[in-house]
Amino acid sequence: MRWNGWGDPAKAKELPRAVRALIPLLLGRVRRPAPPPSLAEVRVRPSALTDDDRAAFAAVVGVDGVDHADEARIRHAGGRSTPDLLRRREHEQRVPDGVVLPADHAQVMACLAVAGERDIAVIPYGGGTSVVGALDPERGPHRAVISLDLRRLRGLLRVDALSGEAVFAAGTTGPDAEAQLAAHGLELGHYPQSFRYATIGGFAAARSSGQNSAGYGRFDTMVTGLRVATPTGDLEVGRAPGSAAGPDLIRLFLGSEGIFGVITEVRVRVHPVPAERVFESWSFPDFAHGVDGLRRVAQHGRGPTVIRLSDEAETAVGLAQVGRIGKAIARGASVVTVYEGDDIDARRARTTALLRAAGGTSSGAGDAEEWAAGRFDGPYLRDSLLDAGVFCETLETATTWTGLATLKAAVETALREGFRDAGARSTVMCHVSHVYPTGASLYFTVLAGIRSDPLPVWTTVKARVNDAILAHGGTISHHHAVGRDHAPWLARELGPAGMRILAAIKRELDPQALLNPGAVIPAALPAGD
Amino acid sequence: MRWNGWGDPAKAKELPRAVRALIPLLLGRVRRPAPPPSLAEVRVRPSALTDDDRAAFAAVVGVDGVDHADEARIRHAGGRSTPDLLRRREHEQRVPDGVVLPADHAQVMACLAVAGERDIAVIPYGGGTSVVGALDPERGPHRAVISLDLRRLRGLLRVDALSGEAVFAAGTTGPDAEAQLAAHGLELGHYPQSFRYATIGGFAAARSSGQNSAGYGRFDTMVTGLRVATPTGDLEVGRAPGSAAGPDLIRLFLGSEGIFGVITEVRVRVHPVPAERVFESWSFPDFAHGVDGLRRVAQHGRGPTVIRLSDEAETAVGLAQVGRIGKAIARGASVVTVYEGDDIDARRARTTALLRAAGGTSSGAGDAEEWAAGRFDGPYLRDSLLDAGVFCETLETATTWTGLATLKAAVETALREGFRDAGARSTVMCHVSHVYPTGASLYFTVLAGIRSDPLPVWTTVKARVNDAILAHGGTISHHHAVGRDHAPWLARELGPAGMRILAAIKRELDPQALLNPGAVIPAALPAGD
Known part of the structure; x- marks a missing residue:
């Protein structure tokens, strides 16, 4: 992973000519x-880890499992939000005091014990793809902070093909997991945009949702068990496919983002590699008609594996298909569908009827195939835009079908007015990429021409957006999670009693508050009720 | 509801002649x-509520909302497990000190405040159908205990037909909820055997699962939001159809059985009343082949709304269809399927292919229709059996498809040997009624001819069964929940860290431990790790 941008450095590209032509039209x-700066030019504070600290961790993970060199520290300094990348472009950077690489569950437990004895905060680190500040090197009240990199907890540990279950070590990346399952003729089917780098443990910790969620569900629904190491003991949760044995503790750790413990193993539901895959694109007169179509499909069920709708703005610039941006100025709102598995004819016939009834027209397979080909490449484009001086970020939320249009308008207004008040031109595009019987997600991409330092401008704009989301019934995140960036708004979303529950669990499992200080639970909680 | 048995007293019947003929063959x-005793003959301790206590509650709920008459206390003395019913057949009974009937969320909050001020334990009470001891009148360390009957929190509060969501007051019964939804052309589709009496809040508190779970999911998956009153504040959880805004707090209250707070409102996903309903029964050579068929159907998805498989013993006595018991001695293992909604032809064609591939033969609609006609009547039969001196109880668990046969055998052995060691003949029947891609439930009905006091015998046998369930990878409950009966085994299933989490939440929300003492979290927790 590129240390100060996205993905494989060899894949970084200049901005396509069409995009370069588009920018002045949109943003002036x-x-x-x-x-x-190059990595070697970045300046960091000396590591606060003592020789004794490093020896204590090395006694657990081996000498080669402790790295306090500047390069390793800089590489673990944060995630991949646009603010993260802007900070990675500065000459002075905040970084953790070292990186520790345990190799298994027992070593994770032992590392937490060392951290507790030595008053060192611990940031669990998977693929480094957080876009919500979950990986900030925050030491809280502690003497130092380490990044606990889980890459050595890797691989398919067990498969039960009859039951359709597989257990992965938490540090296994998306592609590794799928490759190992494919050897058994199986697939997990979880493809968030971070797929190529993110880890199975990260998917769980962040309550991720992938592009095939219409077919295979959110990651929440894929997880059937977890093994978790906490500073005060470990636990295995998830015993049966359905249970009424008290509250579902799996769901307590999904979305916990490392604040309660370190997820070390994840048991997931898997399915046979789909035999067939069919692509079909649709065109709607406008976003509202498209939403109506997606709602009908989601409420009926038994439809496509992927279904996503771009609004007029995203359709017009062609952002729905990364490879085509700016090439074709399409009208209306475009929909991509992909069907995987079997019974495709019946599912497609029903979906066709529902989308037609909502005013849709089939537009062939091409756009959907192009979307699939470029589905993981969006983040590369952001790096090129930042190089060109274009601020680019994404954010997302979800609400009921009834509330969707109002929420979309409110977020767009907050973005547009926020940038306008900062003297910046902006353009906002939106898509729906996750549908449920009762509602859907909204995913926004914003481009802005910020002529001053973009970080404080974005902080102000994003706060207005978050306020608008909560004021209009949205959730502060549909699948990016909370991290530090959303924590103050989470406190408003869950309310005082909800936050007291999280704080009580935190105190019980991590009484020294070693784990990921400031993530999810804001350092200063609003006063209780 | 009959005070010492199941359901409508007018529907109580003598045992069918065929069953009377069967009993000596099976049990000697x-x-x-x-x-x-009649209700008037039952003796109870005087109420520990003082005049001041009653006045304090009456100030909240009105004078007619506080009842400390013996009849009300006896009617709220417990749930409807067989041990509950056996205790209801005794002359001296443990009962709560009074019944309090709040009418809305604010009154529930105020009742909890009164209970806290006056050191009175509170047992939330919905339909009174718990079969796991969740309604025992346990006062814990407190001065008195009331039953907080939620029947006045009743009705459909809001409908969002476009989003397919409805909000119910927690005390609304299953039939009331469906009747009110039907006026909007909508259905919830949650039909546990307790449907006619149990409440929406109870379904949530107990993590219920209904007979149509293959089509509409467990109750867990139907709930999109909850309003909860706790002794230290109230909260609303569930904001969007999908969210990564921290852990899912809905799932913390589903399965909490009143120990964290009182669920006062439940938002649920609803669907249009199905236009069509098709019944089909199947016959398999044996249970193993039937399990193979159900697994194929569950893993494929998009199949029937109801699918259930009776083992050879249940098939032979005809218990799968309550109306037919003993009338036809069928061979093999029978399967009931019901399809609701649309695309039934495609779903049925696929299911037919999968069940045939597993060795199944269609046996027409009759058995499935009879099952549907008698689907809520099983509990009446138990009362008649108890009257005749036949012990009858049910229990259930779940595990992966791989573990199912071993778990079934282990539970059957524990039951058979347990009764044998107590000198009782027994017969055990089993069905699978909830299927998932990764596994299924097992539901056992046991009949025994216990010639001594049945309660202590059953306590011993049930403990052996619970041990066997945990030893063979099952969950202590798939849909009956924990209550007090399963609490010691829950502690083993979740482990020390899991129970510490529950205890920490309990301390935070209910620091005086007023709510449902001894349920879910056993009074004496096993020592920590």
């Missing part, structure tokens, strides 16, 4: 920033 | 017990 003239 | 000679 933008200012190309000074080139960022 | 049984001893008809002495007739139980």
Whole structure:
């Protein structure tokens, strides 16, 4: 992973000519920033880890499992939000005091014990793809902070093909997991945009949702068990496919983002590799008609594996298909559908009837195939835009079908007015990529020509957006999670009693508050009721 | 509801002649017990509520909302497990000190405040159908205990037909909820055997699962929001159809059985009343082949709304269809399927292919229709059996498809050997009534001819069964919940850290431990790790 951007450095590209032509039309003239420092040019504070600290961790994970070199610290300094990338472009950077690489559950437990004895905060680290500040090197009240990199907890530990279950070590990446399952003729089917780098444990910790969620569900629904290491003991949760044995503790750790413990193993539901895959694109007169179509399909069920709708703005710039941006100025709102598995004819016939009834027209397989080909490439484009001086970020929420249009308008207004008040031109695009019987997600991409330092501008704009989301019934995140960036708004979403529950669990499992300080539960909680 | 048995007293019947003929064949000679006392003959301790206590509650709920008459106390003395019914047949009974009937969320909050001020334990009471001891009048360390009957929190509060969501007051019964939804052309589709009496809040508190779970999911998956009154504040959880805003707090209250708070409102996903309903029965050579068929159907998805498989013993006595018991001695293992909604032809064609591939043969609609006609009547039969001196109880668990046969054998052995060691003949029947991609439930009905006091015998046998369930990878309950009966085994299933989590939440929300003492979290927790 590129240390200060997304993905494989060899895949980084100049902005496509069409996009370069589009930018002045959308944003006016933008200012190309000074080139960022090389990794060797970045300055960091000396590590606060003592020789004794490093020896204590090395006694658990081996000498080669402790790294306090600047390069490792810089590489673990945060996630991949646009603010993260902007900070990675600065000459002075906040980084953890070292990186520790345990190799199994027992070593994770032992590392937590060392951290507790030595008053060192611990940031669990999977693929490094958080976009909500969950990986900030925050030491809280502690003497130092380490990044606990889980990459050595890797691989398919067990498969039960008859039951359709597989157990992965938490540090296994998406592609590794799928490759190992494919050897058994099985698939997990979880494809968030971070798929190529993110880990199975990260998917669980962040309550991820992938692009095939219409077919295979959110990651929440895929997880049938977890093994978790906490500072005060470990636990295994999830014993049966359905249970009424008290509250579902799996769901307590899904979305816990490392604040209660370190997820070390994840048991997931898997299915046979789909034999067939059919692509079909649709065009709707406008977003509202498209939403009506997606609602009908989601409420009927038994439809496509992927269904996503781009609004007029996203359709017009072609962002729905990364490879086509700017090539074709399409009208209306475009929909991508993909069917996997079997009974495709029946599912497609029913979906066709429902989408037609909502005003849709089939537009062939091409756009959907192009979407699939470029489905993981969006983040590369962001790096090129940042290089060109264009601020680019995404954010997301979800609400009921009834509330969707109002929420979309409110977020767009907050973005547009926020940038306008900062003297920046912006353009906002939106898509629906996760549908449920009762509602759907909204995913926004915003481009802005910010002529001053973009970080404080975005902080202000994002706060207005978050306020608008909560004021209009949305959730503060549909699948990006909370991290530190959303924590103050989570407190408003869950209310005082909800936050007291999280704080009580935190105190019980992690009484020294070693784990991921400031994530999910804001450092200063609003006063109780 | 009959005070010392199941359901409508007018529907109580003598045992069918065929069953009377069957009993001696299965169990030998049984001893008809002495007739139980009438309600007026039952002796209870005087209420520990003072005039001041009653006045304090009456100030909240009105004078007619506080009842400390013996009849009300006896009617709220417990649930409807067989041990509950056996205790209801005794002359001296443990009962709560009074019944309090709040009418809305605010009154529930105020009742909890009164209970806290006056050191009175509170047992939330919905339909009174718990079969796991969740309604025992346990006062714990407190001065008195009231039953907080939620029947006045009743009705459909809001409908969002476009989003397919409805909000019910927690005390609404299953039939009331469906009748009110039907006026909007909508259905919830949750039909546990307790449907006619149990409440929406009870379904949530107990993590219920209904007979149509293959089509509409467990109750867990139907709930999109909850309003909860706790002694230290109230909260609303569930904001969006999908969310990554921290852990899912809905799932913390589902299965909490009143120990964290009182659920006062439940938001649920609803669907249009199905236009069509098709019944089909199947016959398999044996249970193993039937399990193979159900597994194929569950893993494929998009199949029937109801699918259930009776083992050879249940098939032989005809218990799968309550109306037919003993009439036809069928061979093999029978399966009931019901399809609701649309696309039934496609779903049925696929299911037919999968069941045939597993060795099944269609046997027409009759058995499935008879099952549907008698689907809520099983519990009446139990009362008649108890009257005749036949012990009858049910229990259930779940595990993976791989573990199912071993778990079934282990439970059957524990039951058979347990009764044998107590000198009682027994017969055990089993069905699978809830299927998932990764596994299924097992539901056992046991009949025994116990010639001594049945309660201590059953306590011993049930403990052996629970041990066997945990030893063979099952969950201590698939849909009956924990209550007090399963609490010690829950502690083993969740482990020390899991129970510490529950205890920490309990301390935070209910620091005086007023709510349902001894349920879910056993009074004496096993020592920590």
